[in-house]
Amino acid sequence: MSGYQWLVLGLCFLIVAADGMDVAIMGFVAPTILQEWGISRAAFGMVMSAAPIGLVVGALLAGPASDKVGRKKVLVGSVLAFALFTLAASYAHNVTELMGLRFLTGIGLGAAMPNTTTLLSEYVPEKSRSLMVTMMFTGFNLGSALVGFVAASLIPVYGWRAVLVAGGLVPLALVPLLMLLLPESSRFLAVRGAPAQRIARTLGRVCGATFPAGTAFVSQEPETPAKTPVRLLFSKGFGLMSGALWLTYFMGLMVIYLLTGWLPTLFKDAGLTVSQAANMTALFQIGGTVGGVFVGWLMDKRAPTRVISLGYLAGAASVLLLAYSGTMSAALGLLVALVGFCMSGAQTGLNAYAPSCYPTMARATGVSWMLGMGRFGSIFGSAIGGLLLGLGWSFETILSLLAIPAALAAGAVLLSRRAQA
Template structure:
């Protein structure tokens, strides 16, 4: 009967309850988009306030990503033990407090520590929200639902840039962190009252009162109720730890390719998103024009994430992802020169925003489909965590290269290589043998 419930969610049209769950996950990513890129928005102001070198600023830009990596690797896996919803609540609290403490930082070191705390919360939220959206989506609309997560991220980044310009001008850079922290904490009651626990988690792990909770969800989903819980022997992977299961023959190859793709894409993505405002300013534009350039990337991301999801309903997600990666690499080569040209700069900035955000959306759409419910949050969390390692290195490496005299155009061209290699990795991964879970997904889709 449990298998029938999961299959029903996969095969039936999406209902209002499911779209509400997906929408809350999108809003969580919206808040995270602001929280993640708040350091990029305030980079020029913070750098001037403490007279930071490029390398020192790179460390601050990487601090939040370090925290996200810790959250994805060591916090997110607990969602496969405690549940998705409780972990989101804990991580929202940590992230909100971290943002507020960032506003009160008296030294760059203190700001770096509070950015790590914020990142730990964000890392857990991103992995859990992505998984919940996947588990409440039908097979047909799953790629779109997961791509919308990145749309929320881009919306948060776009409006974060708009707020940052106003707040920095009128209240100083600390106010940007304070507003972000308040918005993050405001999501706690929304999640507590409206975000459902994962049906897959309840069936697989069977916590206390699992049957009652499953049947409440079944009623809201207009599905048949269970008379009793499935036997433990019917639950795949119950006797194997989720981390160890990633290393089994079933998942090892796909996990390795997925980790490589996340590392390369986030290495390039966080360079583009974190350094663009600062590099455009150093290339002769004003600080406000630099922030505006960063906002163009986020505006394009709103379209890019949704576009990738829509294309994935018609074409294979991996092929769409590879195309986005290659277009991103080409666009990066011309971005800095075009940014100073009226008309062309806006067009190229928007195109880069469309494709670079679509690249990330594609990874988030692919990752949950590789793993079954017993290991899904762990698998997605580890993939994001490894990707964050690339994100951590990215701004630090760029900072050292800037101190060494590298020009913005050369930096963008060099980082474009990461997207090119990532396209090859995605294509290789798509032709690697399917896991058992992917075979079941494909059968449901047919």
């Protein structure tokens, strides 16, 4: 890894951290908004689902756009979008306004994630690609944890709107850095026939080499049928694999989003204060950060799909342990972190694995459509959490239910490997 590759990793890490902050932010402010506005949890479930719906739209649109115009342009625009709409959400005065602004925020969030994954995977060495991509994704968990601690500090003093202001200012500050320092993918430039001088400058910054005038740059990849990126996803050799990846991502996100969005409320109902509930939920993200790095490291040494599958199976077991330990257990924090370690670790590993399944011409589309289709799981998880709470389901029952999709994700990721073979 050269210094420039570390710079690219750092910039992508910051994008993902800002993304994680703004994805998780509503879960931390929800208990206060529910009390201040006097609305039901089921009604607020629509607000919680608005950003995931936007994430689907953003992911499905951004992948093909990135494969057409480049990773950098789409990334800068998406970060600017979710920064501005998060700031605007701090001025919302009713559920309708907040829901609309969270939908628009979600479009930016959904466009950013697959393009950071694609760009970084095209810049880091293959032998350490899984570790590097999962290290980048630890930014998501750290960002989600950070906003929990920020919420715990700001809400008692300044109210929930201050948390949204902070969540908007962080990505807004990133935009000029990305415009100045973030490179375009050299593989994308080669596939699209960009001028050799531009590719030479980019690669020179990566490896410190100089290239003679007239050097031709090509991307050596297996031949694929001449199809549009979207059509390639459904073609022979890719269709079943893509479907299995989508199912895995759906199940994993359903579990993670229900926990991220509703754990603070579940803990508050169980007797914890707002600050205690926020801090406890932040441990889920910290566990996910450590789990992501561990899974990425292991994926570079063992069969990636087996590692990811074991992570989901361990997640199913750990969520059952959390369900039946009770919220007054002395080991509550450790169990919350363990669930995050397993579930978010496996989900992060899936993000690192997916780019290797597709050629350059369709890589951003393949990754973004996996994220986009899988986001229906986050929509379902966010909405069903509010519905089940509204029906009076207990902490134990809701968490026990989550073991089922976690186990299904473990099986689906193994199917994706068999379909690819």
